[in-house]
Amino acid sequence: MIYLTRIEHFNAAHKLYNPAWSKEQNEDVFGKCANENWHGHNYDLYVTVKGEVDEQTGFLIDVKKLSLIIRDYVLEILDHKNLNVEVEFLQGKMCSTENLAKGIWQILDHQLPPNVTLHCVKLFETARIYVEYYGD
Amino acid sequence: MIYLTRIEHFNAAHKLYNPAWSKEQNEDVFGKCANENWHGHNYDLYVTVKGEVDEQTGFLIDVKKLSLIIRDYVLEILDHKNLNVEVEFLQGKMCSTENLAKGIWQILDHQLPPNVTLHCVKLFETARIYVEYYGD
Amino acid sequence: MIYLTRIEHFNAAHKLYNPAWSKEQNEDVFGKCANENWHGHNYDLYVTVKGEVDEQTGFLIDVKKLSLIIRDYVLEILDHKNLNVEVEFLQGKMCSTENLAKGIWQILDHQLPPNVTLHCVKLFETARIYVEYYGD
Amino acid sequence: MIYLTRIEHFNAAHKLYNPAWSKEQNEDVFGKCANENWHGHNYDLYVTVKGEVDEQTGFLIDVKKLSLIIRDYVLEILDHKNLNVEVEFLQGKMCSTENLAKGIWQILDHQLPPNVTLHCVKLFETARIYVEYYGD
Amino acid sequence: MIYLTRIEHFNAAHKLYNPAWSKEQNEDVFGKCANENWHGHNYDLYVTVKGEVDEQTGFLIDVKKLSLIIRDYVLEILDHKNLNVEVEFLQGKMCSTENLAKGIWQILDHQLPPNVTLHCVKLFETARIYVEYYGD
Amino acid sequence: MIYLTRIEHFNAAHKLYNPAWSKEQNEDVFGKCANENWHGHNYDLYVTVKGEVDEQTGFLIDVKKLSLIIRDYVLEILDHKNLNVEVEFLQGKMCSTENLAKGIWQILDHQLPPNVTLHCVKLFETARIYVEYYGD
Numbered sequence: 032m033i034y035l036t037r038i039e040h041f042n043a044a045h046k047l048y049n050p051a052w053s054k055e056q057n058e059d060v061f062g063k064c065a066n067e068n069w070h071g072h073n074y075d076l077y078v079t080v081k082g083e084v085d086e087q088t089g090f091l092i093d094v095k096k097l098s099l100i101i102r103d104y105v106l107e108i109l110d111h112k113n114l115n116v117e118v119e120f121l122q123g124k125m126c127s128t129e130n131l132a133k134g135i136w137q138i139l140d141h142q143l144p145p146n147v148t149l150h151c152v153k154l155f156e157t158a159r160i161y162v163e164y165y166g167d
Numbered sequence: 168m169i170y171l172t173r174i175e176h177f178n179a180a181h182k183l184y185n186p187a188w189s190k191e192q193n194e195d196v197f198g199k200c201a202n203e204n205w206h207g208h209n210y211d212l213y214v215t216v217k218g219e220v221d222e223q224t225g226f227l228i229d230v231k232k233l234s235l236i237i238r239d240y241v242l243e244i245l246d247h248k249n250l251n252v253e254v255e256f257l258q259g260k261m262c263s264t265e266n267l268a269k270g271i272w273q274i275l276d277h278q279l280p281p282n283v284t285l286h287c288v289k290l291f292e293t294a295r296i297y298v299e300y301y302g303d
Numbered sequence: 304m305i306y307l308t309r310i311e312h313f314n315a316a317h318k319l320y321n322p323a324w325s326k327e328q329n330e331d332v333f334g335k336c337a338n339e340n341w342h343g344h345n346y347d348l349y350v351t352v353k354g355e356v357d358e359q360t361g362f363l364i365d366v367k368k369l370s371l372i373i374r375d376y377v378l379e380i381l382d383h384k385n386l387n388v389e390v391e392f393l394q395g396k397m398c399s400t401e402n403l404a405k406g407i408w409q410i411l412d413h414q415l416p417p418n419v420t421l422h423c424v425k426l427f428e429t430a431r432i433y434v435e436y437y438g439d
Numbered sequence: 440m441i442y443l444t445r446i447e448h449f450n451a452a453h454k455l456y457n458p459a460w461s462k463e464q465n466e467d468v469f470g471k472c473a474n475e476n477w478h479g480h481n482y483d484l485y486v487t488v489k490g491e492v493d494e495q496t497g498f499l500i501d502v503k504k505l506s507l508i509i510r511d512y513v514l515e516i517l518d519h520k521n522l523n524v525e526v527e528f529l530q531g532k533m534c535s536t537e538n539l540a541k542g543i544w545q546i547l548d549h550q551l552p553p554n555v556t557l558h559c560v561k562l563f564e565t566a567r568i569y570v571e572y573y574g575d
Numbered sequence: 576m577i578y579l580t581r582i583e584h585f586n587a588a589h590k591l592y593n594p595a596w597s598k599e600q601n602e603d604v605f606g607k608c609a610n611e612n613w614h615g616h617n618y619d620l621y622v623t624v625k626g627e628v629d630e631q632t633g634f635l636i637d638v639k640k641l642s643l644i645i646r647d648y649v650l651e652i653l654d655h656k657n658l659n660v661e662v663e664f665l666q667g668k669m670c671s672t673e674n675l676a677k678g679i680w681q682i683l684d685h686q687l688p689p690n691v692t693l694h695c696v697k698l699f700e701t702a703r704i705y706v707e708y709y710g711d
Numbered sequence: 712m713i714y715l716t717r718i719e720h721f722n723a724a725h726k727l728y729n730p731a732w733s734k735e736q737n738e739d740v741f742g743k744c745a746n747e748n749w750h751g752h753n754y755d756l757y758v759t760v761k762g763e764v765d766e767q768t769g770f771l772i773d774v775k776k777l778s779l780i781i782r783d784y785v786l787e788i789l790d791h792k793n794l795n796v797e798v799e800f801l802q803g804k805m806c807s808t809e810n811l812a813k814g815i816w817q818i819l820d821h822q823l824p825p826n827v828t829l830h831c832v833k834l835f836e837t838a839r840i841y842v843e844y845y846g847d
Contacts, residue, residue: 033537034571042293044180044205049359060360062367063247069180070247071207073293079571084541087457088468089533094568095470111199111206125361129305133356157178157209160366163306163351169809170843185631196632198639215843220813223729224740225805230840231742261633265577269628296638299578299623314837316724316749321495332496334503335791341724342791343751345837383743383750397497401441405492429722429753432502435442435487450701452588452613471655477588478655479615481701519607519614565586565617593767604768606775669769673713677764704774707714707759 034150035091036079039101041110044071045126048115069113074131075161076101077153078139082146092147104142105135128156132164140166170286171227172215175237177246180207181262184251205249210267211297212237213289214275218282228283240278241271264292268300276302306422307363308351311373313382316343317398320387341385346403347433348373349425350411354418364419376414377407400428404436412438442558443499444487447509449518452479453534456523477521482539483569484509485561486547490554500555512550513543536564540572548574578694579635580623583645585654588615589670592659613657618675619705620645621697622683626690636691648686649679672700676708684710714830715771716759719781721790724751725806728795749793754811755841756781757833758819762826772827784822785815808836812844820846 046069047061057065064070078101082091108118115126120134132154140149155161182205183197193201200206214237218227244254251262256270268290276285291297318341319333329337336342350373354363380390387398392406404426412421427433454477455469465473472478486509490499516526523534528542540562548557563569590613591605601609608614622645626635652662659670664678676698684693699705726749727741737745744750758781762771788798795806800814812834820829835841 032573032575033541034573035537036569036571038567040293042206042208044207047361051359060365066247066249068249068252069205069207070178070249071180071205072178073209084535084537086533087459089455089535089538091537091570093468111202113202113204113206116204125358127356127361129307129356129363130361133305157176159310161308162363163308165304165306167304168845168847169813170845171809172841172843174839183633187631196637220807220809222805223731225727225807225810227809227842229740261630263628263633265579265628265635266633269577295582297580298635299580301576301578303576312837314750314752316751319497323495332501338791338793340793340796341749341751342722342793343724343749344722345753383746385746385748385750388748397494399492399497401443401492401499402497405441429720431446433444434499435444437440437442439440448701450614450616452615474655474657476657476660477613477615478586478657479588479613480586481617519610521610521612521614524612565584591769595767604773669766671764671769673715673764673771674769677713703718705716706771707716709712709714711712 032081033084033091034079034081035094035097036077036151037094037097037101039076039078039098039106041074041076041106042071043074043109043112043114044069045114046070047126049125069115072156074109075155076105076135077151077155078135078149079151079153080143080147081150082148085146092144096144100139100142104138109135128154128160128162129164132162136164136166168217169220169227170215170217171230171233171283172213172287173230173233173237175212175214175234175242177210177212177242178207179210179245179248179250180205181250182206183262185261205251208292210245211291212241212271213287213291214271214285215287215289216279216283217286218284221282228280232280236275236278240274245271264290264296264298265300268298272300272302304353305356305363306351306353307366307369308349308423309366309369309373311348311350311370311378313346313348313378314343315346315381315384315386316341317386318342319398321397341387344428346381347427348377348407349423349427350407350421351423351425352415352419353422354420357418364416368416372411372414376410381407400426400432400434401436404434408436408438440489441492441499442487442489443502443505444485445502445505445509447484447486447506447514449482449484449514450479451482451517451520451522452477453522454478455534457533477523480564482517483563484513484543485559485563486543486557487559487561488551488555489558490556493554500552504552508547508550512546517543536562536568536570537572540570544572544574576625577628577635578623578625579638579641580621581638581641581645583620583622583642583650585618585620585650586615587618587653587656587658588613589658590614591670593669613659616700618653619699620649620679621695621699622679622693623695623697624687624691625694626692629690636688640688644683644686648682653679672698672704672706673708676706680708680710712761713764713771714759714761715774715777716757717774717777717781719756719758719778719786721754721756721786722751723754723789723792723794724749725794726750727806729805749795752836754789755835756785756815757831757835758815758829759831759833760823760827761830762828765826772824776824780819780822784818789815808834808840808842809844812842816844816846 319336455472
């Protein structure tokens, strides 16, 4: 068993705002992150897959193919987007890094070739905050 | 003459959109950055000042004071904000990293103590793009 | 289950010196690190907690609260300190990165709110050396 | 149980080329990486060992000794080398980061002192691609 | 006047070898870098241009266009190549980072649009070594 | 003219304390940095030299020789040292990053070979604070 990680980047706007709460309650809980006019981040996304090395190629998976899967299925719907408004898998959910990582896992888990298994989705919101999700 | 740099961070939403142009023209020129629903970035701000070392302290300037000036006058108006909507010095201007760096220079140039001179405002929009402004 | 990590920084002086040994033995084992006049480091501290996401906030834990806990209970006693002389939990122990990480774990394990569990304390002594502790 | 990681660097040339295939097949599968004239990388190598802390030293292992083991047994045969041509443990195998990490594990696993156990070999091929191997 | 920098990456093989010298002399001067079987690097390329901000776009230059110019004219001939064997502008010259940076300058200086001026080519050979060239 | 930079590292203890002042005045001005029991840092040192490229080697200067000069004349007296107590060039001066950078310049300016000129000493005290000195 070996683990391979590819790092990709995307930029997006969001706010942390629970529509079931008053504006004051949102500001109490989320502070500046509740700004109704949005703020945003550069996200660094680490996708780790695991499996056995193919003897013919020496690869677990061709990292260019892994990069294309992440770009086609994840970055395509997140990059330069408003996460609250434009991302289907976040509708009805809080737009946190935790929920973003879990949603990215759900997408990638269906798109990988059969010989590799998704191991971890790690997402940096800033250089000093990151979330890791290993599935359920 | 010696140079001291302090690095600070802020997050913000913005879009690149010229209101004098049609939506199509904006998308032609700015691509994904013209998304009307906004996107955002983690900005890394490098502020460099220059001057002579004070013999009593060994400091050009106390870096904690420089940090407070940047926080009080720059981060206060930019961090977790929508740059197009909420930042006065960008009204009527394109919300680019170039104009952001120039505006930060104008602010800081009036707030530094008399013994130091502002040398450079360097602003990373992503880990692979940055702008430097040295004044006029 | 999801994992959230917050990165904090502190600076400190220390030496590696076993008082039960002669000066020569200390220099043999610890080399330059045994310098009786002390040396020091910028430490990068990664604190990882785990648990379930709260549906109302989308958070495992508000990362600002986690940061405050680390600052109030860990940085307050370590930042800009002499680790050998001024840190109670290191008295009678060798002042190594290993023991520092274990001591930070003991502190944080008692200060976290009940819905999260401490998962890992990771401590960089230099950019090329780090220790990880996951509890016993 | 505690974990200690030492990071080392080496540079090397290689190509991804399966001699059992035609040139066209190699270019189809490996693209630019199949260039017969070689290309190369700066590799960052993270070696993680685990075990118990020695009370006399406060160390899991003296990190300078760990660094010397990595230099003497790994960097000595990989640094500034052509991985396909000059590295014995890669003969008859594809010269991928996956196989490189596994080969480094085999070497180090025999060279560590008895009180520590090899936990992970992590190898960055570029700043955005890395492999982790934890043994079989 | 404002300065904009775009960072790009490429990988390549090379050796430091003066064909006018004996093998021994090459090894005396260049050490491991003279290995006849080649070694290689991940190069980080910083391209800085300067000029005036366009009021309509807020840009000095569209950074995506700058990136495409670097990719089309520089990375196309350097990425995944053997610098000694396959790069025309290095024929008859020593294949050093200094000469590589100067050659990249010559190429880019002819490819930039008229409203911007090339200011600096900065090239990292490793994380701890870089060269800067500002033209003649 | 071309510029070459080598990055080196050292660790040291220090305090900011003006012996002509009272303890209270020192704490007022320097805060935690005045701790009489010392604190410390990992310093990153960037040394930039300039000159013409030698045609025979392709080098401005062999970067290994530059590294050795920095190690022999700078790191030898600063690494794992107490800057206030053990460093001759800081005696009678405040032990600030500014004075440290100026002192490193004085040393290196006398040790470089005649074909290169010292251009800049850049010194990071933390990841967010650095000083640059270009001589007088």
